[in-house]
Amino acid sequence: MRKTGWLLVVCVLMMGLCLAGCGSEDERVISSPVASGDLSIEDQTTSASGMRETLLYVQNENGQMVPVMKEIPWTEGIGKAALEQLVIDGPGATSLAANGLKGVIPPDTDISLSIKDGVAEAAFSKEALELDSAVAEKNFTTGVVNTLTEFPTIDEVKITVEGSEGKLPFGSDLAEAFSPMDLNVETMAQGLDVNATEKVTVFFLDQNRKVWVPVTRLVPQGSGFEGAVEEIIKGPDANSGLISPFPEGVTIKEVKLENGAATVNFSKELNEALKDEDGGIACVKALVLTSMTFGDIQQLNIQVEGKNFDALKKFDGAPTFANIID
Template identity: 35%
Template sequence: MTNKPEGMRMKRLFILILTLLTALMMASCKKAEEPAEPEADTDSGYRRTTLYYATEDGFIVPVMKSIPWEEGIGRAALSYLVSGIDNDKSAAMMGLKTVIPEGTECTLRIGEGGSARVDLSGIGRQTKEQEQAIVVAIVNTLTEFPSINNVSITIDGKEKKTLFNGTDISKPMESFALNIEDGEVPVSGEAHAFTLYFPNSAASLNIPVTRYTDTAPSFSGAVQEEIAGPKDEGLINCFPAGTELISAYIKDGIACVDLTKDFEKVADTEGMLDAARDCLYLCANQFDQVYGVDITVEGKEYSMHTSAVSVPVYVNEWR
């Protein structure tokens, strides 16, 4: 039989162990609730980061760039968007332009719930188009980070309803649809958004375009819109005139697209088959995770079969 002092010691020991276990469980839960760390290549000290730039034609495009890992990686990402000798030269080699004016200082704070606040100091007066590019590039670059859900923008430490030329910054903003055709979002409840991809005029970049149609979003519908081609003359249609869609579906991670015989004329232009394949792959990934593209012509394997060819991991990659 245990005596009373020994029983008290056992009781205190049990309470101590229980307290430690509870603390460990709470720490584990807290860790699980913390935002996921950004994608990083810890071996090289670089992080693969999607940055948003402007093209000479005024499109906003995402580009994956490996940037040195550092504390405050979000602010570091924004620094690449600020105009300056090195940034401008580097962007120009890709056919891109930085969007934040030279001399602008960007301060970033991330609060609870994934709400980020960016203060732009010394930004100066810009055109309406430049303002819109700045806002979209900042918001979309930051919301690529898993710990950021929305972004507020202040100017010189003060909250503003609009920028100088009327661009709305009155409330927190989530990721924007890119390069909306016809320049505005339809108010009709029947309109559905497709993200389409077309090469730029130099065929060096994939340009995401948002198109609103009355068709409910589907991979087949997106391919139909791809074949119809871009409305902007500065973009390329990868599908030869006369090409029609027979079927399009995703099965076992492969985007399967069957086209009419006119598609075979794609071989007449060097690189166009690869461009068509990449655009189909990028389109398919908005509906399901896809690992390859299989193009057939009237049910028969196309002579330049594409399912075994590597497909792009990112819309655009820094070169």
């Protein structure tokens, strides 16, 4: 199971990106963080101040799932403490709201958690049944499961809700333990044979431009990173409320993968992004975040008509998390 899909432990932050003029233009590339093997929770993410970097799965105003890293106080019941951050009126509500986000667990819900042999049993009081839509119900299970399975000791999650009789109000079956779930799955693979496809994750900006939202799409089997870049250029679904930082008319001229290094060469229209307030940084970050979901890509170079994209000069390195909140 992919334990480090969203929580990437940084062993090497910068191997090839030269931002201050070191090296030639052709050498300026972005190196992704390298995911380490599983460590103990304390060794992995706990700072000297006693705060733990914890990845939480919450929702935005449109009901899309968003992974955010938030430092929470270390406690022996750290898994339960993480879930309490997901309660809509819980301890994380204020910082989430400041970023246009909210939790996925109904207000006033009591939580208990036990872990045995890699399976966490998360038990919720009857207030958890107060979900007002099928989307809210799906987000509840996804948020709980994906948040808990980021802990290296948890592989699956069994959810129980007092009075649920094995099913939630909109039909979610709680009989079996859950494994981590794909986020914001879209079906834009028109004309594709679903038996000859693979999943990719691409990133778009939330409508408030404060957070990055991962979207799961299908691409032709074997197209991998190139297929993912093509989906980025297609942009978000028109009804999603998400935003693409890429200018209209941008096309992909070439995608090369060699020895862990990816080079993406775009048409001249990408230079229009340099006029944006951030100078094109959002385009770089969208590509970097997507490349980081591919374990075999360690470096990324972005070009326009064969020359390095100028926004690379201002980019401060591969991010460890898609979103970080206080």
